[in-house]
Amino acid sequence: MRKEEMFDTPKKKVSLDVTNLENFVYDMSRCIKCKGCYWVEHTYMPGINFSVRCPSNLWNDFDAYGAFGKMRIGIAIQEGRLKWTDKLLEIIYADPLCGACDVGCKRNLDLEIELTLEALRIKAVKDGVGPMPAHKKIAKNIETKHNQFGAVHENRKKWISKDINVAEKADVLYFVGCSSSYVNQGIAKSTAKILNAAGTDFMLMGDEWCCGNTLYSVGMIDEAREIAKRNIEAVKASGAKTLLVSCAECYRMWKVDYPKMLNIATADLGFEVIHLIEFADKAIANNSLKPKKSVDVRFTYHDACSVSRLCDPWTPWEGERGWMGTVSPRLKRRRGQQGLYFQARNILNAIPGAKFVEMPRTRENALCCGAGRGTKEAFPELAQFSAKQRIDEVKYVSAEVLVSACPWCKTNFTQAIKENGDGIKVMDISEFILSSLEI
Amino acid sequence: MSIKKEAYNALESVVGSKYLTDDPAICEGYRSGPGGYESGLGYERVMTKIPGAVILPKTTEEVQRIVKICNRYKVPYVPYSTGFYGPRSHCHVENELLVDLKRLNHFEIDEKHFYVVVGSGVIYSPIQQEAMNKGAYVVIGGGGAQASAIANLIGDGWSPLSHRIGLPHRRILGTRARFTRW
Numbered sequence: 221m222r223k224e225e226m227f228d229t230p231k232k233k234v235s236l237d238v239t240n241l242e243n244f245v246y247d248m249s250r251c252i253k254c255k256g257c258y259w260v261e262h263t264y265m266p267g268i269n270f271s272v273r274c275p276s277n278l279w280n281d282f283d284a285y286g287a288f289g290k291m292r293i294g295i296a297i298q299e300g301r302l303k304w305t306d307k308l309l310e311i312i313y314a315d316p317l318c319g320a321c322d323v324g325c326k327r328n329l330d331l332e333i334e335l336t337l338e339a340l341r342i343k344a345v346k347d348g349v350g351p352m353p354a355h356k357k358i359a360k361n362i363e364t365k366h367n368q369f370g371a372v373h374e375n376r377k378k379w380i381s382k383d384i385n386v387a388e389k390a391d392v393l394y395f396v397g398c399s400s401s402y403v404n405q406g407i408a409k410s411t412a413k414i415l416n417a418a419g420t421d422f423m424l425m426g427d428e429w430c431c432g433n434t435l436y437s438v439g440m441i442d443e444a445r446e447i448a449k450r451n452i453e454a455v456k457a458s459g460a461k462t463l464l465v466s467c468a469e470c471y472r473m474w475k476v477d478y479p480k481m482l483n484i485a486t487a488d489l490g491f492e493v494i495h496l497i498e499f500a501d502k503a504i505a506n507n508s509l510k511p512k513k514s515v516d517v518r519f520t521y522h523d524a525c526s527v528s529r530l531c532d533p534w535t536p537w538e539g540e541r542g543w544m545g546t547v548s549p550r551l552k553r554r555r556g557q558q559g560l561y562f563q564a565r566n567i568l569n570a571i572p573g574a575k576f577v578e579m580p581r582t583r584e585n586a587l588c589c590g591a592g593r594g595t596k597e598a599f600p601e602l603a604q605f606s607a608k609q610r611i612d613e614v615k616y617v618s619a620e621v622l623v624s625a626c627p628w629c630k631t632n633f634t635q636a637i638k639e640n641g642d643g644i645k646v647m648d649i650s651e652f653i654l655s656s657l658e659i
Numbered sequence: 660m661s662i663k664k665e666a667y668n669a670l671e672s673v674v675g676s677k678y679l680t681d682d683p684a685i686c687e688g689y690r691s692g693p694g695g696y697e698s699g700l701g702y703e704r705v706m707t708k709i710p711g712a713v714i715l716p717k718t719t720e721e722v723q724r725i726v727k728i729c730n731r732y733k734v735p736y737v738p739y740s741t742g743f744y745g746p747r748s749h750c751h752v753e754n755e756l757l758v759d760l761k762r763l764n765h766f767e768i769d770e771k772h773f774y775v776v777v778g779s780g781v782i783y784s785p786i787q788q789e790a791m792n793k794g795a796y797v798v799i800g801g802g803g804a805q806a807s808a809i810a811n812l813i814g815d816g817w818s819p820l821s822h823r824i825g826l827p828h829r830r831i832l833g834t835r836a837r838f839t840r841w
Contacts, residue, residue: 249692249693250692251692252693252743253692253741253743254743254803254805255741255742255743256805259782259784259805262784262804262805265784265785265788265804266788267785267788267789267792268766268781268785268786268788268789271784281678281715281759281761281762282680282685282688282713282715282759283685283689283713283759284684284687284688284689285688286688288688288692288742289685289687289688289689290688291692292688292690292692293684293687293688296687296690301687302684302687303683305682305683305684307682307684307685308684311684311685311688
């Protein structure tokens with residue numbers, strides 16, 4: 221070991237703050253194009269088909285659309301060598317930020333790819349060129365109507381039917397989210413009925429607003445941070461101990477991106493954040509939820525990105541980078557290993573009569589549906605392309621039903637199936653659970 | 660930075676506008692990064708350039724036509740399979756055409772004679788899995804699971820199994836991946 225070099229190398233202050241792209245110059249500069257971000261992890265490589273994990277680079281073959289190209293482009297942006305153009309904005313935004321690249325890289329090089337991609341979008345907004353026009357429309361909707369779609373705010377709770385019991389006060393607060401409140405109301409109804417069936421009282425927010433997923437995802441961090449503060453305060457004021465969500469994007473926002481924006485740890489939020497998957501897994505295990513009704517279908521499960529590789533809890537970190545890129549204090553990387561993989565499968569395997577088959581790409585290697593994080597709104601053709609790629613996989617395993625745990629996946633898959641004329645049914649995991657309950 | 664307009668137009672007639680570009684942002688994505696033992700020596704920073712244009716052929720015939728056009732218009736070009744491990748597969752002169760071969764991903768397995776025919780965009784790990792599905796395995800050169808099988812065997816592999824270290828380096832007209840039974 222060259223001790224002189226080791227101790228003489230000047231140390232540089234660094235943190236995981238996504239508002240400063242400079243924090244990720246090391247990560248961008250160390251990419252060797254091994255394409256761990258692109259290929260399915262080799263241990264789980266299914267063969268010549270379904271061998272890619274990156275929806276953006278499948279949609280457009282040029283390297284610029286893969287993480288390895290974006291790392292080089294990011295350096296050029298940071299050094300002022302590349303001017304913002306429409307094509308450059310497309311490269312930065314035609315990407316569901318699904319995290320497949322990030323966890324793939326961390327099997328090889330431990331580079332912070334996901335945070336770099338988020339930081340690039342924040343820089344685009346700071347530079348006055350981002351986000352895309354479709355995102356600005358959503359931002360306006362959220363500002364004026366407190367939901368993504370520009371729907372009437374007062375209609376947010378219209379999904380509640382007479383057979384659903386909502387408590388005035390409870391330890392569990394169900395945060396419904398925009399999609400399930402307005403578009404996929406079946407998910408909200410199913411979630412509420414599952415909670416009722418398990419004997420768990422739940423309340424709703426007095427005045428629920430959007431979680432701000434699209435705002436954060438497209439780089440509008442100031443607006444997203446304000447929503448985060450407002451929503452966290454609302455939960456604290458309600459006295460809830462547990463915040464339960466049925467939307468994967470809401471889950472990631474509450475569990476990861478709110479703490480990230482506020483520079484606190486997930487554990488310091490002051491309440492627990494859980495997805496319905498976690499609740500149902502425990503409820504089935506302790507027998508408070510009893511899926512007894514036979515569901516006679518052959519089905520498969522799509523790991524939605526934000527309840528799988530993107531949802532490891534957040535812990536703030538700042539320190540120094542020194543010789544050979546080593547950092548101190550020790551940085552525990554978020555590798556996507558704490559996703560709700562086994563919980564979802566525990567539930568699905570407990571559904572009587574249903575035949576569960578896995579697709580070739582699962583868990584950390586799952587191919588994103590392509591809809592999330594502002595992609596479907598700005599690049600609907602990418603979202604449809606990715607969904608159709610995934611549906612090919614569903615057909616490959618001859619499944620009749622595709623189950624996911626995210627309303628945005630459900631909408632996107634349903635639309636792609638309709639356009640394709642395929643006979644596959646798409647269900648949210650909440651709806652699938654409910655179909656097995658005798659209520 | 661770009662290649663000659665006449666050459667660009669001719670290349671566009673081969674692959675169509677979707678698979679040819681001289682957009683600066685896309686070309687920047689093909690800038691060399693560090694790679695293996697060259698890392699830290701500055702090779703990638705000092706000796707490589709970003710391409711003047713990038714083309715993505717799908718078939719061997721398209722590659723042949725691209726090479727002929729490059730010869731006709733004196734456009735320097737470099738073949739590029741995955742870009743893995745470094746500067747050598749990137750551009751080294753200004754206004755060079757980078758021929759990205761990732762779309763050459765055809766795969767054909769002959770179970771009777773135990774060989775595969777693959778395109779330059781096919782990496783080792785899917786070949787290995789397909790071989791294992793047939794009760795066989797393929798010897799992987801030193802590039803690793805994510806290296807292009809063809810590129811690694813022909814020119815730049817990192818193991819005694821690669822032809823660079825063996826006699827036929829840069830004299831190969833064809834290469835063959837053979838399976839061995841378990």
